[in-house]
Amino acid sequence: MGKYILSKLVYSIVVLWGVITAIFFLFNVLPGDPAAIMLGQRANKQQIEAIHKDLGLDLPIFTQYFLYLNDLSPISIHKINDKNSHWYYDTEKYKGFTILPLGDKQIVLKIPYLRRSYISKRPVSDIILETLPETAVLAFSSIIIASVLGILLGILAAIKFNTWYDKISLVLSVLGMAAPSFFVGLIIAWLFGYVLRDYTGLSPTGSLFELDVWEGEKLQLKNLILPAITLGIRPLAIVVQLMRSSLLDVMSQDYIRTARAKGLSFYTIIFKHALKNALNPVVTAISGWFAGLMAGAVFVEYIFNWKGIGYEVYEALTKNDLPIVMGSTLVFATIFVFTNVDPITMGKSFLVSASYTSYP
Numbered sequence: 001m002g003k004y005i006l007s008k009l010v011y012s013i014v015v016l017w018g019v020i021t022a023i024f025f026l027f028n029v030l031p032g033d034p035a036a037i038m039l040g041q042r043a044n045k046q047q048i049e050a051i052h053k054d055l056g057l058d059l060p061i062f063t064q065y066f067l068y069l070n071d072l073s074p075i076s077i078h079k080i081n082d083k084n085s086h087w088y089y090d091t092e093k094y095k096g097f098t099i100l101p102l103g104d105k106q107i108v109l110k111i112p113y114l115r116r117s118y119i120s121k122r123p124v125s126d127i128i129l130e131t132l133p134e135t136a137v138l139a140f141s142s143i144i145i146a147s148v149l150g151i152l153l154g155i156l157a158a159i160k161f162n163t164w165y166d167k168i169s170l171v172l173s174v175l176g177m178a179a180p181s182f183f184v185g186l187i188i189a190w191l192f193g194y195v196l197r198d199y200t201g202l203s204p205t206g207s208l209f210e211l212d213v214w215e216g217e218k219l220q221l222k223n224l225i226l227p228a229i230t231l232g233i234r235p236l237a238i239v240v241q242l243m244r245s246s247l248l249d250v251m252s253q254d255y256i257r258t259a260r261a262k263g264l265s266f267y268t269i270i271f272k273h274a275l276k277n278a279l280n281p282v283v284t285a286i287s288g289w290f291a292g293l294m295a296g297a298v299f300v301e302y303i304f305n306w307k308g309i310g311y312e313v314y315e316a317l318t319k320n321d322l323p324i325v326m327g328s329t330l331v332f333a334t335i336f337v338f339t340n341v342d343p344i345t346m347g348k349s350f351l352v353s354a355s356y357t358s359y360p
Contacts, residue, residue: 015337019333023330032320034055034057038119056086059086077107078105078106089108093113094113096109124327135301136294139231139290139297146236149239150236150237150242151239155247156169157240158244185230188229202222206305206306207220208306230300231300239286243279251270255273256274290335291336298314313328
């Protein structure tokens with residue numbers, strides 16, 4: 001079991017290294033000079049060269065790559081005395097401590113450094129920490145909506161199998177899975193935020209916390225409703241079909257036929273015997289969606305002006321503020337990779353694989 005978990009962790013680290021490498025080289029071939037972005041239209045040659053030197057953009061590409069890896073790695077190597085070197089351990093940038101001195105160098109245990117925004121000059125990690133909670137709340141809320149409604153509608157579709165309701169739910173589920181989030185978001189914002197605003201009381205834009213003239217920063221949960229529904233449309237469609245198929249499959253099992261033969265009522269069979277087994281694949285699928293929904297919230301957040309990390313990424317893309325885009329992409333990738341290294345999930349996978357290999 002320990003070796004199995006270790007192998008999964010090593011595999012995840014290798015995948016993450018591949019993501020970091022892809023992010024670095026992909027964004028380094030994009031057009032646009034960071035120095036020009038930072039200095040604006042009136043920048044002269046000397047200022048641009050100074051920025052290039054400060055950011056290490058005058059160094060060979062692979063030297064820049066290893067510096068980037070060194071910044072991101074929690075265990076890194078730095079010079080002690082050479083303040084002009086990009087390998088120097090600057091306490092204003094890095095938050096950590098020395099674990100092994102090596103002459104004029106030192107091995108440091110630190111918080112990964114995501115560098116600074118070209119526009120605001122703020123550390124990218126601070127920007128992400130400010131905006132990530134709102135995206136997490138949005139993703140979690142959409143999962144709750146998709147799970148509760150999807151399970152209920154899926155059960156109803158299975159009970160009404162081969163009726164008009166079942167056929168309509170199939171069509172709507174296909175549409176829900178196929179429709180782009182930004183298109184669904186525009187329709188929902190227009191319909192419930194503008195046309196029906198007098199009845200819903202909902203605004204087409206807004207964030208979790210808004211400034212009030214008299215009360216200061218105020219929690220606005222109603223602003224969460226429309227973006228959460230929009231982000232949850234596709235998961236909802238998947239849960240409906242998954243719940244329907246799973247329940248129909250369980251209802252065809254021998255123990256269900258035995259329960260029928262004993263005279264148990266139809267609804268007793270479903271809610272007391274069939275449902276708990278039918279929920280297993282649904283719960284397994286839902287548990288792996290959190291990271292994907294966070295990463296997929298970019299357009300939804302922008303449409304509804306929801307000030308999460310997706311909104312920040314969109315704004316950074318329009319301004320070529322690459323450190324924010326690179327840092328956010330890396331955070332999403334890290335969450336996605338390590339949520340798939342959940343010990344419980346791995347334990348189940350290990351037991352399943354062991355059960356298959358124990359018998360010829």
